[in-house]
Amino acid sequence: MYRSLRTLRKARAILPLEQQPASTVLPPTVTVVVPARNEEDVLDNCLRGIREQTYGRERGPDDEEPALRVVVVDDGSTDGTSEIAARHAAEDPRVRVVRSEGPPSGWTGKVHAMHVGVEAAGEPEAGEWLMFVDADTVLAPELLAKLLATAEHADADLVSTPGGPPAEHSASWPILMPAGLQMIGENADPVGKGSKAFAIGHCILLRRSHYEKIGGWAALSGRRNEDIAIATTVRDHGGITRVVEGLSYATTSGMDPFRQGWDSFRKSFVAGTNGSLPLLLGIGLGQISLSLASPAILAAGVRGRKPALIALGSLGWTAQSATHARTARVMHAGPWLAPAAPFTNAVFGCIMLHGALEVARGVTSWKGRAAKF
Template structure:
């Protein structure tokens, strides 16, 4: 056993160290050079903007979101269109209580999605088609997002400055529970580590795309040219697929650090987080073989090194232990860089990064398992 382990630094451990060095360096470059950061305190936006808020059973969360929308500064042409998508918990009553008689707010009653549509794309499509035709920018916001007072103005200003059709300013994800801290930071870490941001902006390839539907800013003409949410009617990851549709239509997309513009508490507890990821991870990876390959590589790169370090020490192979420890620390460093770059908490959460990747692997397996048995649902509606 000792003889086998002593060979690893020259082959397997060296390969892992090299790969992690490259990936962590890529995270640093993305975070330091290519990640857009909308300016705070921008000049007022002169064009008309429609903020679109889809709601389904959000009575407990919509009030802070809507109050923040009504407190936006620097957007004199702001209009807020809210769609109650068949809520049964009094969501519409909360909206009326918060909005009062504010003429900027329009509350719509949604209709159930027809065959071939999922709930979220259909709600967004209804909002977009019924927004003021004069609005030249559409801003989609989820109910769990709370915007800073200048968020819409800053995001629209960045959209125009970057000359893109779609801008995704990713909010600062609020983490409260242990499960939050393990899983939620992986969202930003994954695209900062593995997605070349500058190439994504410049490339016309639809496959090179990312977006977050919590806070999404689009040029109205470009949205219409791409076909809007009608072209992603049946997609679980409607935000990413919409970004790809924009590219297919000749538009450009960009990601931005929106941690100073918005906060988001996506899930209240572990069951919500578990089910939320399970409903969509299968769509992230596509074919099960691709998912197995990706998860295996992630586990080998980020979860195996600390286990190998312990095993090497146990059999008296300090060189292997040192190499494995260095690999572990490189993984931790990448996680810390992504957290610092996106307003997240890095200490001591980054130390548990191998566990986070392990949980991601389990959630991916669960997602495929439930999909195979047609047991995936969200907000009381099937998603497969």
């Protein structure tokens, strides 16, 4: 019950997205970096969404200094990613493509690709913001303007929003997402309190001044779960970080189909535990045990006709269901599986055990949610 109450408290701390754009006379430059390795199936939609942003239209796309500029990092792709990126660059002068042949020793792939993108953007500008967008994420035209307004209203130096589910999404959203959000939230805080600050790598907006202050991605070159790492580092250097509820304006296909969503969470938690077999086993078994404790207590109470056990088991089951419903709504996943929360939570524990098995077999890449990099 304590876990459920803490999750509900943290869910309430997620910022709503500001609906009015920031009232600035001259909008600051926003540099969007899109790391892409073998993303031919999703990159076109991602870049179209970025190019269609309403932000900065006061300075049009043909302006010598547009308010929005895009750097696509083709990170050693072997499919049609290069051609798609090149076509967008030919159509829009704000888009630039740079090629990387993969990370050098000591770097993780996605972190290095984002580093390359920022370096290609040139020297920092006064008031500049950096935006990091996953290639499998599609932004609605209004998102950047609203996200920047939210950051300025909250006086935040880093804001991030997860992507919501696409119209046709798999069962990974209602089954895995509520428990996944709860477990991530237990180790990181949406307002930057506690040992780690929470951020979602689908879409991160960061003041470039703070990016430079922390030493950029070079300071996090070997880190996995890079979203939480950069948010925590910004927080530790005096910055303010917030998670924003922008799922109505961003979608991600990175969790579909179900097997991809399962693997995404598995790799994230392997990375988050640094591939620790004891931790993965302990978390997995603990998650399953805690999740199924309420149904087990309730069943024991019914079988033994013990009202106290029936009440305790029912209370625990209800708490899990309420938490599932709230986190599902946050992630636009649909709360209809809330009554089965103890069992979906136990399923998520199996992801940890799968991660432990992969570590034991020595076959995991430890690259977290961005294993494609």
